[in-house]
Amino acid sequence: MSDYCPQPTSHIRRPLADVPRMVVVYAHPDDEAFGNAGTILAARAAGVEVHYICATRGECGTVDAQYLHDYADVKALRTAEQLAAADALDLGAVHFLNYRDSNMPGTPDNQHPEALVQAPMTQVAQTIAAFIDDIQPTYVITFPPYGGYGHPDHIAVHHATLAALAATTWQVPFVYYSTFSTTLLRIIIGVMRVTGRNPRAFGRNGDIDIVRVAEEATPITTVVPCTHVIPAKIAAWNCHASQGGGMTRVPRWAWRWFYGVEHLTRVHPTVRGEKEILRFDYDTAHRS
Numbered sequence: 001m002s003d004y005c006p007q008p009t010s011h012i013r014r015p016l017a018d019v020p021r022m023v024v025v026y027a028h029p030d031d032e033a034f035g036n037a038g039t040i041l042a043a044r045a046a047g048v049e050v051h052y053i054c055a056t057r058g059e060c061g062t063v064d065a066q067y068l069h070d071y072a073d074v075k076a077l078r079t080a081e082q083l084a085a086a087d088a089l090d091l092g093a094v095h096f097l098n099y100r101d102s103n104m105p106g107t108p109d110n111q112h113p114e115a116l117v118q119a120p121m122t123q124v125a126q127t128i129a130a131f132i133d134d135i136q137p138t139y140v141i142t143f144p145p146y147g148g149y150g151h152p153d154h155i156a157v158h159h160a161t162l163a164a165l166a167a168t169t170w171q172v173p174f175v176y177y178s179t180f181s182t183t184l185l186r187i188i189i190g191v192m193r194v195t196g197r198n199p200r201a202f203g204r205n206g207d208i209d210i211v212r213v214a215e216e217a218t219p220i221t222t223v224v225p226c227t228h229v230i231p232a233k234i235a236a237w238n239c240h241a242s243q244g245g246g247m248t249r250v251p252r253w254a255w256r257w258f259y260g261v262e263h264l265t266r267v268h269p270t271v272r273g274e275k276e277i278l279r280f281d282y283d284t285a286h287r288s
């Protein structure tokens with residue numbers, strides 16, 4: 001456990017106005033876009049203000065040298081990418097918590113005193129809770145327990161956000177986890193197995209267990225239609241070019257099938273029966 005206690009940095013694009021709000025809490029510059037660009041843009045289109053709380057600056061991301069030309073280091077590059085994505089997503093603000101990227105287990109970064117995973121969880125939770133009390137969001141979105149693919153920062157953000165939600169004065173009406181359909185993933189796992197490759201050592205660094213990713217995905221309770229924002233969604237991905245954003249091989253005619261919906265797990269209040277179609281009209285319905 002480290003005694004590093006960073007002050008957050010807020011990049012405010014608009015002052016808070018009296019409109020419904022959403023807070024997205026993730027770990028790295030790109031988690032917001034790769035995970036939920038469509039959801040964020042659909043919320044914006046419905047008049048919801050969106051703030052992104054980003055726990056680290058993504059210092060440990062793998063980056064090709066070509067992207068680093070104009071930047072001192074990966075931290076500076078990924079901060080710039082995040083601020084560009086804030087424009088593309090029309091966020092109200094990005095709040096960096098200023099912990100250091102913890103990288104994957106077993107790396108020296110994971111032991112760094114400024115790493116998110118070395119911080120006391122209560123400290124991270126208090127900072128997030130203060131933002132939630134200030135912003136008073138109708139919607140909060142964060143990672144599920146396995147954080148999508150098991151990244152330690154994603155899991156840390158999940159626990160800190162749940163602790164924050166338990167500590168806030170403001171009672172958040174709707175809390176969601178990001179999730180996804182595992183159909184395509186299960187096909188990939190099957191193909192890898194029959195072609196003699198190991199689906200438990202997936203990705204650029206071979207450190208992603210996609211069998212577990214499929215097993216740990218939380219159930220889809222909520223569908224967010226986002227066909228109307230697909231070009232903006234791809235533009236937001238493109239802002240995180242150093243992390244592979246924007247490289248779509250899907251032909252334009254098929255975009256709506258691949259990119260036209262995003263999925264969430266609503267954990268508060270729980271969804272019973274049919275799936276929720278989230279159109280961000282709760283406040284409109286309850287204020288009028």
Ligand SMILES: [Zn+2]
Nearest residue numbers: 027028031151
């Ligand atoms: Zn991440």
